[in-house]
Amino acid sequence: MASKNQGDFVKRKLPKFACDIFRKISKSSRKTGHLHIDEKCSGCGLCKNNCPVDAIELQMKKPVWIKNECVMCLRYLHLCPNFAIQYDNRTKNHGQYLNPHIYSLD
Ligand code: SF4
Structure with a gap:
């Protein structure tokens, strides 16, 4: 029968300094500063209303990202x-993808 010992096994896989470096790199790669809105934005607020972490505000009818909260899901x-x-x-040439079984727009 397999052992069901509990413990923090992940913690020992990487030394602390490596975790800190990885955390910094991962944090800096989530830069909402790279996001931009083009002239096609109508200010409908769909992006703000569907953000899972409430990271978007509408200012002057244009979305603005609240940096610390955005998880860069790209929804x-x-x-x-x-x-x-x-x-x-x-992203310009990538197009968009919506899963018809998951998204309901409101
Ligand atoms: S408010 Fe957001 S969802 Fe609406 S057009 Fe502008 S960027 Fe697109």
Whole structure:
């Protein structure tokens, strides 16, 4: 029968300094500063209303990301009816994806 010992086994896999470095790199890669809104934004608020962590505010009818809360799920990018949200130049040619079984727009 397999042992069911409890413990923090993940903690010992990497030394603390490596975890700290990884955490810093991961944190810096979540930069909402790379997000931009183009002229197609109609200010509908769909991105704000569907953000799972309430990381988007509408200011002057344009979405603004609250840096510390955004988890970069990119849901807003795929939900925008005008494809007005881009991440650098990387997303322009990618298009959008919506799972018809999951998303309901409101
Ligand atoms: S969903 Fe698109 S069009 Fe609507 S406010 Fe957000 S960025 Fe603008």
